[in-house]
Amino acid sequence: MSGADTTRVLEELDSLAGDASTADFVFLFYGQGHDDTAIADFVRRRLSTAAVVGGTSCSGVMTADGLAGPDSIGMLTVADPDGAYGAASAPLGDDPAAAAEVALNAALDAADCSGELPELVWVFQPPGQEEAVIEGLRRIVGDRCPILGGSSADDDVSGRWRQLGPDGPLVDHVVVGVLFSSGGIGVAFQGGYEPTGASGVVTALGRTSDDGGSSATLDGRHILEIDGEPAVDVYNRWLGDTLDHNVVASGGNILEATTLSPLAVDAGKIDEVAHFRLIHPAAVTPKGGLTTFASVDVGTRLYGMRGDRERLVRRVGKVAAAAAASTSVSEAAGALIVYCGGCLLAVGDDAGQVARTAAESLAGAPLLGCFTFGEQGMLLGQNVHANLMISAIVFGR
Incomplete structure (x- = not known):
């Protein structure tokens, strides 16, 4: 549902969802402009017995009917x-890995499954410390x-993202859900890009403090050199010298300019197909x-990658179909799609087709989609954090 009045939108959403108070697990995502107090009140009143996870989503949410708009709220309930x-x-605090451990153990306790291995662990956090969170889990x-x-998102990377847990909306927290489904769960995690043929090795990283002193640690999100050259010179050469020359010379934001030309690490092969x-x-x-990110x-070794609008639209259908084809799922009862917010902005006017493509692959099953600023999933048997990815969770009956 969509609209600027948070309470009204939640009431309409609640009426469409049936008796949400009987839900056992709830995904709830919403645009950045919604009122956190109203959402917290709704969670307390209507979802007090459910395990609730979610948060803000770039430009709102999507359903089988298409994109719902920046003022939308979406809810997927699992009974x-x-x-x-x-x-x-x-709270993430100074030790995000430890925070993730605390949240996961508490989620297992809430499920009355302490010490057991869930079928799926769900995680949602702000951008920035995802690798540490994954390490803790x-x-x-x-x-x-x-x-x-996924990593909670806003509409313009200004930091208005929030996370949602059983106690309502949060800031700078990690939210963890554990799922032990009786109907089975299928998952898939993929990207929609292909290698260009260019590659090089990271030879120097920046450090976590400006002075670069002995107390500073290497910063894996600051690539100084590739093959012994300034990283931007190598990367821009791979792009055919298309980056803004002033930015290359003096620094600046290249987020939008690089969405269809990211870097990548080879995760391995399945049936001779590289991932x-x-x-x-x-x-x-x-x-x-x-x-x-x-x-x-x-x-x-980093690889130059390329993508396009059509590929990013088609890929969401393939990801949804792969999750639905899991041997754990006999019939799809519903699905959650996690789609990178950067990819959403890159597909532009074709964004509405993303939802329709996902819906076609799920044969009419209800779906909810959120748009994130970082994605977490399992690649070739290893849980990782990545960017510009698409994932699907399909619940079986």
């Missing part, structure tokens, strides 16, 4: 009395079950480095 579900949150579940989720963990360059630094290590 599964034979399953077990839990959700919890923790993996300390408990490793790669024995998929960790899937990649995508990395979105965000800015050029004054010293010729690149800042990114995902981390790399010195010695990592």
Whole structure:
């Protein structure tokens, strides 16, 4: 549902969802402009017994009917009395990995499944510390079950993103859900880009403090050099010298200019088909480095990638179909789609087709889609954080 009056939109959404108070697990996403107090009140009144996860989504949400607009709120409810579900949150603080551990253990306790391995772990956090969050979650579940989720987003990367947990909207928290479904869950996590043939090795990274002193650690999101040259010079050469020359010389934002030309790390092959963990360059630094929305290590080989609108629209259907085809799902009861907010902005006027393509792959099953500024999922058996990715969770009956 869409509209600027948060309370009214929630009431309309509640009437469409049936008796939401009987739900066991709820995904709830909304545009950045909505009133957190009204959302918190709705969660307390109508969803007090459910495990609730969600948060803000870039430009609102999507359903099978299309994009709902920046003032929209979307809710996907899971009623599964034979399953077990839990959700919890923790402030990220100075140790995001430890916070993730706390939230996951609390979610397992809420599901009355302490010490058990869930079918799926859901995670939602602000952009910036996703690798540490994944590390904390993996300390408990490793790669024995998929960790899937996203980084909360706003409409213009101004920092108005929030997370949503059982206690309502939050800022700078990690929210974790655990799902033990009786009907089975299928998941898929893919990107919609192909390699250009260009590649190079990271030879230097920046450090976490400006003075670069001995106390500073390497910053995996600040690539200083590729193959011994300034990173921006190598990257711009791969792009055919298309970056703004003033930005290359002095630094500046390149987020929009690089959405269809990201970097990537080779994650391995399935049936001789290469899969990649995508990395979105965000800015050029004054010293010729690149800042990114995902981390790399010195010695990592980076690949130049390319995509286009049509490929990004088609890919969401393939991802949804792959999740629905899981052996755990006999019939799709509903689905959640996580679609990168950068990809959404890149497809422009074709954005409405993203929802329709996903819906066609799910044969009429209800779906909710959110748009994120970072995506987490399982690639070739390893839980990772990446950018510009698409994922799907399909619930079986």
